[in-house]
Amino acid sequence: MSGTALTELFRGIDLTGVLANAVLGGVMAREERFDPIGFAALASLSGLGGGIIRDTLLQHGTPVALTDYAYVLTALCGAAVAYVVRVRGRLWDIGFPVLDALALGCWAATGASKTLGAGLGWLPAVLLGTITAVGGGALRDVVLRRVPTIFGDNTLYATPAVLTAAVMTWFFYGGHPSLGLVVATLLGAGLTLLARWQRWSLPHAKDPRAK
Amino acid sequence: MSGTALTELFRGIDLTGVLANAVLGGVMAREERFDPIGFAALASLSGLGGGIIRDTLLQHGTPVALTDYAYVLTALCGAAVAYVVRVRGRLWDIGFPVLDALALGCWAATGASKTLGAGLGWLPAVLLGTITAVGGGALRDVVLRRVPTIFGDNTLYATPAVLTAAVMTWFFYGGHPSLGLVVATLLGAGLTLLARWQRWSLPHAKDPRAK
Amino acid sequence: MSGTALTELFRGIDLTGVLANAVLGGVMAREERFDPIGFAALASLSGLGGGIIRDTLLQHGTPVALTDYAYVLTALCGAAVAYVVRVRGRLWDIGFPVLDALALGCWAATGASKTLGAGLGWLPAVLLGTITAVGGGALRDVVLRRVPTIFGDNTLYATPAVLTAAVMTWFFYGGHPSLGLVVATLLGAGLTLLARWQRWSLPHAKDPRAK
Numbered sequence: 001m002s003g004t005a006l007t008e009l010f011r012g013i014d015l016t017g018v019l020a021n022a023v024l025g026g027v028m029a030r031e032e033r034f035d036p037i038g039f040a041a042l043a044s045l046s047g048l049g050g051g052i053i054r055d056t057l058l059q060h061g062t063p064v065a066l067t068d069y070a071y072v073l074t075a076l077c078g079a080a081v082a083y084v085v086r087v088r089g090r091l092w093d094i095g096f097p098v099l100d101a102l103a104l105g106c107w108a109a110t111g112a113s114k115t116l117g118a119g120l121g122w123l124p125a126v127l128l129g130t131i132t133a134v135g136g137g138a139l140r141d142v143v144l145r146r147v148p149t150i151f152g153d154n155t156l157y158a159t160p161a162v163l164t165a166a167v168m169t170w171f172f173y174g175g176h177p178s179l180g181l182v183v184a185t186l187l188g189a190g191l192t193l194l195a196r197w198q199r200w201s202l203p204h205a206k207d208p209r210a211k
Numbered sequence: 212m213s214g215t216a217l218t219e220l221f222r223g224i225d226l227t228g229v230l231a232n233a234v235l236g237g238v239m240a241r242e243e244r245f246d247p248i249g250f251a252a253l254a255s256l257s258g259l260g261g262g263i264i265r266d267t268l269l270q271h272g273t274p275v276a277l278t279d280y281a282y283v284l285t286a287l288c289g290a291a292v293a294y295v296v297r298v299r300g301r302l303w304d305i306g307f308p309v310l311d312a313l314a315l316g317c318w319a320a321t322g323a324s325k326t327l328g329a330g331l332g333w334l335p336a337v338l339l340g341t342i343t344a345v346g347g348g349a350l351r352d353v354v355l356r357r358v359p360t361i362f363g364d365n366t367l368y369a370t371p372a373v374l375t376a377a378v379m380t381w382f383f384y385g386g387h388p389s390l391g392l393v394v395a396t397l398l399g400a401g402l403t404l405l406a407r408w409q410r411w412s413l414p415h416a417k418d419p420r421a422k
Numbered sequence: 423m424s425g426t427a428l429t430e431l432f433r434g435i436d437l438t439g440v441l442a443n444a445v446l447g448g449v450m451a452r453e454e455r456f457d458p459i460g461f462a463a464l465a466s467l468s469g470l471g472g473g474i475i476r477d478t479l480l481q482h483g484t485p486v487a488l489t490d491y492a493y494v495l496t497a498l499c500g501a502a503v504a505y506v507v508r509v510r511g512r513l514w515d516i517g518f519p520v521l522d523a524l525a526l527g528c529w530a531a532t533g534a535s536k537t538l539g540a541g542l543g544w545l546p547a548v549l550l551g552t553i554t555a556v557g558g559g560a561l562r563d564v565v566l567r568r569v570p571t572i573f574g575d576n577t578l579y580a581t582p583a584v585l586t587a588a589v590m591t592w593f594f595y596g597g598h599p600s601l602g603l604v605v606a607t608l609l610g611a612g613l614t615l616l617a618r619w620q621r622w623s624l625p626h627a628k629d630p631r632a633k
Contacts, residue, residue: 029362035413037369038362041349052268057474059484062270066335073334083416123495124488138463138565143349145356145567151451151460158459202457205505240573246624248580249573252560263479273481277546284545294627354560356567 006178010106013185015074017103020096022047022075025140026082032144036083042140043079044072049136054111054128060118097196098189104157105188108133108164109181113172122169129165133188134158152204156195159202164188217389221317224396226285228314231307233258233286236351237293243355247294253351254290255283260347265322265339271329308407309400315368316399319344319375320392324383333380340376344399345369363415367406370413375399428600432528435607437496439525442518444469444497447562448504454566458505464562465501466494471558476533476550482540519618520611526579527610530555530586531603535594544591551587555610556580574626578617581624586610 025046029039048065055063065071081087111132115125134157138148150158164184171180194200236257240250259276266274276282292298322343326336345368349359361369375395382391405411447468451461470487477485487493503509533554537547556579560570572580586606593602616622 030416032358032362033415034363035415037413038359039416041359041362056267056270056478057485057488059270059478059481062329062331062335063268066268066338067331069332069334072338118484120484120489121491123491124484127488127494142565143353143359145358147454147567148460148463148565151454151463152456202459204455204457205452205461241627243569243573244626245574246626248624249570250627252570252573267478267481270481273540273542273546274479277479277549278542280543280545283549354564354570356569 003178006181010110010181010185011070013102013106014110015070016099017106018047018071018074019078020099020103021136022078023082023087024096024100026079027087028140028144029079030082030086036079039079039083040076042143043082044075045140045143046136047075047078048072049139050107050111050132050134051136053135053139054114054132057128057131058115058118058120097193101189101192101196102185104133104161104192105164105185105190108161108188109168109184112165112168112184113177113181116169116172116177122173125169125172126162126165129168130158130161133161133164152202155199155201157192160188160191160195163191214389217392221321221392221396222281224313224317225321226281227310228317229258229282229285230289231310231314232347233289234293234298235307235311237290238298239351239355240290241293241297247290250290250294251287253354254293255286256351256354257347258286258289259283260350261318261322261343261345262347264346264350265325265343268339268342269326269329269331308404312371312400312403312407313396315344315372315403316375316396316401319372319399320379320395323376323379323395324388324392327380327383327388333384336380336383337373337376340379341369341372344372344375363413366410366412368403371399371402371406374402425600428603432532432603432607433492435524435528436532437492438521439528440469440493440496441500442521442525443558444500445504445509446518446522448501449509450562450566451501452504452508458501461501461505462498464565465504466497467562467565468558469497469500470494471561472529472533472554472556473558475557475561476536476554479550479553480537480540480542519615523611523614523618524607526555526583526614527586527607527612530583530610531590531606534587534590534606535599535603538591538594538599544595547591547594548584548587551590552580552583555583555586574624577621577623579614582610582613582617585613 022043025042026039029042032038034042048071051065052063055065108129112125112129115128134150138150141148164187167187168180168184171177171183233254236253237250240253243249245253259282262276263274266276319340323336323340326339345361349361352359375398378398379391379395382388382394444465447464448461451464454460456464470493473487474485530551534547534551537550556572560572563570586609589609590602590606593599593605
């Protein structure tokens with residue numbers, strides 16, 4: 001597979017993830033009875049927030065999500081779908097987790113890759129890869145006054161993102177960035193789905209006020 | 212009207228908007244029984260937050276709100292007014308919506324204008340223009356654990372900002388940026404006031420759990 | 423004392439502050455019954471958030487907290503301590519306020535110093551110094567859906583940070599930046615502890631709805 005084809009493939013996965021998460025943001029906007037502006041805002045936070053946080057922290061120019069029109073238009077498209085259609089049913093229940101898991105892997109891998117490409121080391125790469133993958137959802141939750149689900153009320157989600165970013169970084173230092181993108185993404189997506197299916201989660205801390 | 216006079220006029224409108232929104236932030240700080248630090252923080256978020264988010268996303272240098280002393284001092288002035296005086300009564304009830312509508316138009320137009328001036332295209336211009344106008348209030352609402360009113364519980368507010376930024380962008384591409392500033396600002400302010408008076412709002416989504 | 427030794431000393435105080443605040447973030451994560459990801463996130467927000475906000479606003483490159491590995495590793499270390507040990511008891515009750523007060527002084531002084539070093543003036547220096555000192559805790563509170571305690575429900579905390587940053591700025595303009603770091607830090611730490619001990623707080627605004 002050539003480099004260009006791989007780039008195109010990842011752009012496709014990336015935008016599919018933006019769409020799926022934007023629709024999820026729109027579904028939450030419906031629960032809150034928002035108007036179209038609220039749908040657009042939540043869809044954008046969900047779908048684009050992680051990448052925007054990453055690019056803002058990296059400080060290597062205006063976030064891609066603002067300069068590449070496909071991102072904003074895809075996010076708004078997801079908002080429109082969620083506003084017009086009452087998204088639910090079997091297709092969504094099965095399809096969303098798969099698309100979301102692929103997006104998580106893709107975002108963690110590309111986030112780490114971009115950080116390494118900007119000349120930073122392995123630790124920021126793992127951190128910013130993880131933030132790319134889970135930051136948008138966390139931002140959306142905070143705006144909705146919910147404690148981010150990635151902090152505990154969830155099957156493994158941030159953990160596969162950390163692993164994905166770490167694997168991507170390992171392949172990058174090994175001189176195989178393209179192969180790393182593919183392997184890390186599939187690993188992250190697979191682990192996320194497996195955890196969801198098997199209800200794996202990290203052990204919660206005990207409340208200090210409990211006996 | 213010369214370019215310099217226009218710049219001065221818009222700076223005046225801009226700072227008036229900062230003052231009005233800073234006072235509003237202070238009024239909310241009083242409702243929450245904050246101390247002076249809380250007044251200063253809420254006033255600054257309300258009055259300066261939108262521009263700071265815009266400049267942080269644009270990544271073209273330290274936000275103007277930090278480098279141009281007039282902004283911070285105006286915001287702190289608004290906080291002080293709200294702390295000392297119990298702002299309310301007819302003058303505030305009539306005056307605030309007018310100043311706020313003017314600020315919304317001014318911020319959306321100047322936000323779009325600055326984005327275009329930084330070399331970005333029409334889509335980021337409309338987005339960042341809108342964020343400049345409504346971002347500060349949304350940030351303030353999130354910090355106060357309120358769902359941002361721009362997401363639904365309001366007469367048209369973000370919508371006029373979108374239109375203002377779009378009109379500004381249209382004039383900019385047509386080669387009349389100064390005229391665009393004036394027209395777009397007045398249009399945005401007028402539409403915001405009209406919507407408030409006529410109680411226009413966007414249709415809310417229905418709750419999916421409702422029958 | 424040589425410049426290098428002073429730099430090392432402040433790095434030590436800085437990292438001690440990161441550790442203490444990261445542990446505090448972890449203690450709050452336990453109250454919320456988070457999983458390890460939540461511990462790591464809250465600890466990082468608490469310990470590193472202020473500096474990250476400062477560096478993002480300054481726009482002088484990727485935040486130090488991401489590029490200097492010691493910061494992230496210290497924050498994660500604090501998270502791990504809070505996850506494994508139920509941090510409480512006399513040692514914590516006495517030790518934490520002292521370390522936290524030292525960190526507040528150190529962060530306000532170094533934040534102002536870094537802003538001045540980037541060529542900005544006294545007003546942004548005081549602002550960003552203060553944000554460095556209190557921004558991380560405020561960010562953590564917002565994510566936990568709590569109104570930031572610095573806005574009112576506290577003994578003097580942001581106020582000493584403002585004073586520390588102002589004193590640092592004054593020494594900087596007077597040509598004694600190193601001496602300023604030491605004096606401002608000690609002043610801020612001392613005032614914070616004194617306020618805590620004497621229960622000094624700023625006067626709260628009265629609720630406008632009260633008689």
